[in-house]
Amino acid sequence: MMAILRHFLRRMSRDRGLTGQASAFFALAMTVCIFAIGSEEVLLAAVLPGLAWAILLLSSLLGLGDLLEGEDLDDLLLAHKPLPALFAAKAFAHFISTSLPLALAAPLVLSVVLPHTLIPMLCLWLGFILGGIAFSSIGLMGAALTLGSRRNAALQSLVIMPLCIPALIFGAGAVSAAQLDLGWQAPMAFLGAIACASMVLGPFAAAWIVRMKVTSQ
């Protein structure tokens, strides 16, 4: 399984430069937003966590358009390993190439703008990891649903956006709650539940859809 995961990671990070794309997009979007909002610290503290979450969601949409396209789908369908396991590896590779670098870097970057906020930063860090897993797994389902349709990237965003909103709300909510010294554990638990559910169910749903689509085309 490690060889398969490594292959997916190579394809995503090196061949398509997904990690660079996602990191650059996140950094640029955050910078532009901070300049646009201004340097008033109270305002920044109020809006930046939510903004960071929204941009995380958008950057995790990158690379979904061709997540399942290409010649290797046949190889996956005929593999010795169960298709849901291979798709789980694919979603995990997408998470590692897009959201994980952001999860590691974003709290550090934001701590420059919002100092003295350890708990919210930890919330953001943990939330980005859980949210990234949820977004990549939901994105995999979206990629499966729109497989084979033309201009599928736009359609895909439409399909998966509503499914991603709960994770976004709980994730951003946890950070805001921590900033106000309120209980952040409940929204974080919900986010964790969403991440677990989508991580487990997403690959099965995607495998079912893809097998049906490929064999009946």
Add this chain to the structure above:
Amino acid sequence: MGLITAYMADLLTFTGVNVARGGVTLAHNITHALGTGGLLLLTGPNGSGKTSFLRAAAGLLEFTGTMHRAGDAQFLAAQPLSPSLETPRQYLTYQAALMGVPFTLATDVFEITRVLDTPLNKLSTGWRQRVKLSRLLCGNRAVWLLDEPSDGLDAAGVRTLQAVVKTHLHNGGAAIIATHDPHLWPDAQTMDMTVPA
């Protein structure tokens, strides 16, 4: 007698198989059995359904009728390998992992050892085809379904391919090959996929 000298187990049988693609029936009422050592060539003009039939035999396309296949098949599509940054070693390791076997190039008949660590995008079409065909040597599946395997190969490569298929059949495997060069396998049975007018 009481002694079976050659046990002809059927590895692949089709009974009244129809394959349709986009509402058009391409393979019509095909009944055929392939035992150990059996080789079937699919010929016919472009669009006559050779690839669709192979995909159906691999389990990648729906069909009507009955098909029995002993185990999973090794399917090689006609598409050339994409010229990615991956090296042949990485590609073959991945393919072997998908088949659940460790990557070992027991016999390097396609002579890819010297390009094993050269990225695929630096290799010519013919060499990428050799790398793709080397997948056949990594796996251990009894039924091979090959779509235009001789594409892009030079004369020596074609001879190697013929030898590899021959060895596979000799070892008790079976194969279906879609090809425009049926003369490469003169002893095989041929199925013309041309739709009768």
